[in-house]
Amino acid sequence: MTASAFLSEDKTHEKNIEDTPIYVSHGKRRDYEWQIVWRNVLAFIYLHAATFYGFYLIFIGKTKLLTIIFALLFSAMSAMGVTAGAHRLWAHRAYKARWPLRLFLALMQTMAFQNHIYEWVRDHRVHHKFTETDADPHNAKRGFFFSHMGWLMVRKHKEVFEKGASVDMSDLEKDPIVMFQKKTYLVVMPLLCFILPAWLPVVLWGENPWSSWYVGSILRYTISLHFTWLVNSAAHVWGNRPYDKNIGATDNKTVALCAFGEGWHNYHHVFPWDYKAAELGNYSTNFSTALIDFAAKYGLAYDLKTVSVEMIRKRVARTGDGSHPFDKKIDDC
Numbered sequence: 001m002t003a004s005a006f007l008s009e010d011k012t013h014e015k016n017i018e019d020t021p022i023y024v025s026h027g028k029r030r031d032y033e034w035q036i037v038w039r040n041v042l043a044f045i046y047l048h049a050a051t052f053y054g055f056y057l058i059f060i061g062k063t064k065l066l067t068i069i070f071a072l073l074f075s076a077m078s079a080m081g082v083t084a085g086a087h088r089l090w091a092h093r094a095y096k097a098r099w100p101l102r103l104f105l106a107l108m109q110t111m112a113f114q115n116h117i118y119e120w121v122r123d124h125r126v127h128h129k130f131t132e133t134d135a136d137p138h139n140a141k142r143g144f145f146f147s148h149m150g151w152l153m154v155r156k157h158k159e160v161f162e163k164g165a166s167v168d169m170s171d172l173e174k175d176p177i178v179m180f181q182k183k184t185y186l187v188v189m190p191l192l193c194f195i196l197p198a199w200l201p202v203v204l205w206g207e208n209p210w211s212s213w214y215v216g217s218i219l220r221y222t223i224s225l226h227f228t229w230l231v232n233s234a235a236h237v238w239g240n241r242p243y244d245k246n247i248g249a250t251d252n253k254t255v256a257l258c259a260f261g262e263g264w265h266n267y268h269h270v271f272p273w274d275y276k277a278a279e280l281g282n283y284s285t286n287f288s289t290a291l292i293d294f295a296a297k298y299g300l301a302y303d304l305k306t307v308s309v310e311m312i313r314k315r316v317a318r319t320g321d322g323s324h325p326f327d328k329k330i331d332d333c
Ligand code: ST9
Pocket: 037, 040, 075, 078, 079, 082, 083, 087, 113, 114, 115, 119, 122, 123, 124, 126, 137, 151, 152, 153, 154, 155, 156, 157, 160, 161, 163, 164, 165, 167, 223, 224, 225, 227, 228, 229, 231, 232, 258, 259, 260, 262
C-alpha cells in the first residue's frame, strides 16, 4: 500500500485531526506553545541577576546585619499579607476580619507585589476550581518550571479566561479596601515593595544605597517569590497525600516552613475553608495561623472556620495514601 493510499483510507484519522483544535506536533500540544511576554522575562532576568549581586554584597561584608534582619522581617510581614490576607481571608473566606485588620493585611499584601488582591484571588480561586487542568493558571501538569514561575512569563491558556469567567468575585467587589488597593496598585505597590525597603535602611542606620537596594529590596523580593511559588510547584509534586491520594497537591513540610504554613497543600485542597490551611503541625510551621489566632484574641478576626476531627478521620480512611498518623494508629492495633 502506498502512503497516499494509506492516508485516503484512514479517513477517521484525518477527520480527528481537523476536528481537534489541540493536536500534537513534534511531541508538543499546539495550545501549550508559549506566547512569551518578554517584558516579564526581562524583569525576572534582572531580578535574579540583581539577587546574586545582593548575595555577593552580603558575602563580602558590605551589608549591615541590621539590613539583613530588616529584609527578613519585611519578608515575614509581606508574607502574612499573602497567606493570612489574600489567601485565607480573601480567596477562601476561611475567617472574617474587621476593617483595621483588612487594611493592615492589604498593606502587607501590597508590600509583597504578587499582583493586587483581586487578581491574586481570581487566579487562586480558578486554581482551586480547575486544579491541574488547562484552566488552572499554573497547571502543574505543564511541568515544574511552568507551575513555579513560567506561567508568569507567558500569556494564559484560553481556558483560564473562558472557565475562569465562571468564578464569582462579587464578594471582593463589595470590599472597599480590596477595590481601593486595585485602583491605586500601580502607584502604591512600587512605593511599598521597592522604594520603602530601599530607603529605610539608608535613613535609619546609614546603610549604603547599593546594599539597601540589592538586599533590602531585590533579594528580599525574589526569595519571597520563590518561597511562594514552591506551593504551586513543589507542593504539587513532592510529599505525602494523607487526605486524598487522587489529587496532585501534597503535604510538604519544607514548603510549609518556607511559605509560612502554606505547604500542607494536600489538606488545603481537600479542606480549603479551614483558616489554618493545615490539620497538624504547630505555629512553628504555620506562622499565619498564629497571626490569625492572635487577631481573633483581640476581636479583629472572627468566625474562624475549621474541620472536625471526625470529618478528617473519615476522609483519611476513604481517600488517604496511608501516611496520616490515623493510619499508623490503625496499623499498630
Ligand atoms: C506572583 C503571584 O508571583 C504568585 C501567586 C502564588 C499563589 C500561591 C498560592 C499558595 C498559597 C499562598 C502561599 C503564600 C506564601 C507566601 C510566602 C512568602 C515568603 N480568571 O492576566 P492577564 C482575564 S505575581 C478569569 O493580563 P495575559 C481578565 O479579564 C509576581 N479571568 O492575561 C483579565 O483582564 P483584567 C509579580 C481571567 O494577557 C484578562 O484575562 N507579577 C483570569 O494572558 C487579561 O489577564 C507578575 O510577574 C482568571 N484567572 O497575561 C505579573 N486571568 O485583569 C505577572 C485573566 O483587566 N502577570 N483573566 O480583568 C502578567 O504579566 C500577566 O498576568 C501574564 C498573563 C503575562 C502572566
